[in-house]
Amino acid sequence: MKELEYPFDSEYILKNAKKLKRMLLAEETSRMKKKIAVLGGSTTHDIIRILELFLLHQGIEPEFYESEYGQYFQDAMFGNERLDAFAPDIIFIHTSNRNVTAYPKPGDGREETEALLEEQYGHFAAMWDKLEADYHCPVIQNNFEYPFYRLLGNQDGAAISGRTRFLSRLNERFYQYGETHGNFYINDINYISAAYGLDKWSDPFYWHMYKYCLCLQAIPEFAHNLCNIIKAVFGKNKKALVLDLDNTLWGGVVGDDGAENLEIGQETSMGQVYAEFQSYIKAQKDIGVMLNINSKNEEENAMAGLNHPAGVLKPEDFIVIKANWEPKSRNLSEIAEELNILPESLVFVDDNPAEREIVRQQTPAAVPEIGKPEQYIHVLDRSGFFEVTSLSEDDRRRSDMYRANRMREKQQAEFADYGEYLRSLKMKGTIRSFEPVYMARIAQLTNKSNQFNLTTRRYTQGEIEQAAADKRQITLYGKLEDKFGDNGVVSVVIGHKEEDALHIDLWIMSCRVLKRDMEYAMMDRLAEECQKAGIPKIIGYYYPTAKNKMVENFYGLQGFVKTEEDDNGNTVWQYEIPETYEKKNKYIEIERNGEKDDKRKSI
Amino acid sequence: MTRERVFETLNEVFRDVFDDESITVEEETTADDIEDWDSLEHINLIAAVEQEFGMKFSMGQVVSMKNVGEMADIIMSQIGD
Numbered sequence: 001m002k003e004l005e006y007p008f009d010s011e012y013i014l015k016n017a018k019k020l021k022r023m024l025l026a027e028e029t030s031r032m033k034k035k036i037a038v039l040g041g042s043t044t045h046d047i048i049r050i051l052e053l054f055l056l057h058q059g060i061e062p063e064f065y066e067s068e069y070g071q072y073f074q075d076a077m078f079g080n081e082r083l084d085a086f087a088p089d090i091i092f093i094h095t096s097n098r099n100v101t102a103y104p105k106p107g108d109g110r111e112e113t114e115a116l117l118e119e120q121y122g123h124f125a126a127m128w129d130k131l132e133a134d135y136h137c138p139v140i141q142n143n144f145e146y147p148f149y150r151l152l153g154n155q156d157g158a159a160i161s162g163r164t165r166f167l168s169r170l171n172e173r174f175y176q177y178g179e180t181h182g183n184f185y186i187n188d189i190n191y192i193s194a195a196y197g198l199d200k201w202s203d204p205f206y207w208h209m210y211k212y213c214l215c216l217q218a219i220p221e222f223a224h225n226l227c228n229i230i231k232a233v234f235g236k237n238k239k240a241l242v243l244d245l246d247n248t249l250w251g252g253v254v255g256d257d258g259a260e261n262l263e264i265g266q267e268t269s270m271g272q273v274y275a276e277f278q279s280y281i282k283a284q285k286d287i288g289v290m291l292n293i294n295s296k297n298e299e300e301n302a303m304a305g306l307n308h309p310a311g312v313l314k315p316e317d318f319i320v321i322k323a324n325w326e327p328k329s330r331n332l333s334e335i336a337e338e339l340n341i342l343p344e345s346l347v348f349v350d351d352n353p354a355e356r357e358i359v360r361q362q363t364p365a366a367v368p369e370i371g372k373p374e375q376y377i378h379v380l381d382r383s384g385f386f387e388v389t390s391l392s393e394d395d396r397r398r399s400d401m402y403r404a405n406r407m408r409e410k411q412q413a414e415f416a417d418y419g420e421y422l423r424s425l426k427m428k429g430t431i432r433s434f435e436p437v438y439m440a441r442i443a444q445l446t447n448k449s450n451q452f453n454l455t456t457r458r459y460t461q462g463e464i465e466q467a468a469a470d471k472r473q474i475t476l477y478g479k480l481e482d483k484f485g486d487n488g489v490v491s492v493v494i495g496h497k498e499e500d501a502l503h504i505d506l507w508i509m510s511c512r513v514l515k516r517d518m519e520y521a522m523m524d525r526l527a528e529e530c531q532k533a534g535i536p537k538i539i540g541y542y543y544p545t546a547k548n549k550m551v552e553n554f555y556g557l558q559g560f561v562k563t564e565e566d567d568n569g570n571t572v573w574q575y576e577i578p579e580t581y582e583k584k585n586k587y588i589e590i591e592r593n594g595e596k597d598d599k600r601k602s603i
Numbered sequence: 604m605t606r607e608r609v610f611e612t613l614n615e616v617f618r619d620v621f622d623d624e625s626i627t628v629e630e631e632t633t634a635d636d637i638e639d640w641d642s643l644e645h646i647n648l649i650a651a652v653e654q655e656f657g658m659k660f661s662m663g664q665v666v667s668m669k670n671v672g673e674m675a676d677i678i679m680s681q682i683g684d
Contacts (some may be wrong), residue, residue: 015651018622045643208648209662216650 135463228384235447265310288395
């Protein structure tokens, strides 16, 4: 819904929230249901009301728990049957500097402020630890906005006893906690309040009148920022940028003006704007965003533009380059197909409103109203399409991996026999029970995989860690490497033992390693683990969604027999493990060294 | 702006905020007369009225306003013609 896309009209959203909600609910779309506990240190009513709109827009249907006014700490610390029964999927703690109960006095030294800092920080850290122990779900915590007055003037931020300095140090402690707790996320209201304007944000009218720690008009910005974290945690981030060239990545039309006359580089103001935008786009690669081109141009001209000596982006920064005269909506769908991702994971960036409109009409891609060239970075950045929750090694290397995939595809065309091609890849796999270093990546995969996903069950990192520790469960992750590069963790299987069978709760695989025998290697290992644990049977479940049709008959291919099917297409499959199990994987050499057998769980 | 015009505009704001096209406010209308008008919705209503008329209520005014007529008085005293 356009009204909820950045840049949005906050006052319109506030005034028409009821109507917007009604319209969102009328949209025919499937949404994941999530339970969100909001523990407030100040009023949260309108925050929840507006957050709900942004979440619905992102395909998340929230159910809320709202603490009584100001009871965030009590709810977390002293047991709460209502919250226990609610069983939150995520907890948001809405505190602000209004909840800081003591500040240093002017002239206090290092020792006194240190003690105060410890006390204020301890209040929060104890609560986070308790929530982690009780609920094992992600926790989102506001940091602190700056105070709305400065008792020490300019020294307030610099002097050790200044309140501004104190809040900065408290924020720093929050970040340190986050560094050692994977399921903990900061909602950066310090930044958002500054961007909004601290004086307006902290208008005391709203505190004294209604006990809001921010002005009502800032709530949509606040809720949008918070929604970005939530949707990212639940795997709703976008994955790739699809960029136009002329007047988007440089000024001018390369086919008409010639590459040498484009505005890019340090010579002109507009050239600088485009160079800065190119730098921003290039940096997206480092957070795992895949870059692609979709431009109406002769390919030769597009390449000439991308090879401009003053340009920051080069042809090798892109995975798919479509420079032709086809409709951009068709190009975009093809790009999604070539990347093996869904079109709704793409963000289309084009200066031309007519092109934006056709892509918006014809595809489910996100299409921001990008504004003028000097606003491009702001709009893209604040939209939060690629909100970072944790940076894995895989994120940083994603573009390289996809480029390697493209090379594999080119090679594949040269081989007459597919098996010969697979052999030539010299694949090495590692399949083991979950290990601490991969918990974050595994959780991320369970939330991002839509197509090769049998049950579409989502796990938080806490749940992944629990599954790994549970002796009744078998957990496996698979990594795959080949001569073009390391694909990282690409497959995850979780099953639990019940009577004489292993029931598979989750089986997912990244589509970029499809048809490489990895699914068979996982099956081989799963059968082996079951045999070791004395489990004779494996039961698999397939629950259809709009996106996972590709694995409808996956268990059939693995040799399972269908035992049940209901009207909704949900199927149950059974596999009796033969005494002499014949390995199905023929092309991947499975690495077994380094795994200590005593580490493996016995069931 | 005439008092009549102020009430017409107020009607539009109330209808948007409460998403109810049947609402018509009068001088004596209070929160008791409109089902969804509770203290929490009041915050949003005040902000929407302020935005519509391009004015701000003071805290004292928000606290002492008794009905829509008094709201209109304050609006008219602040927006001039």
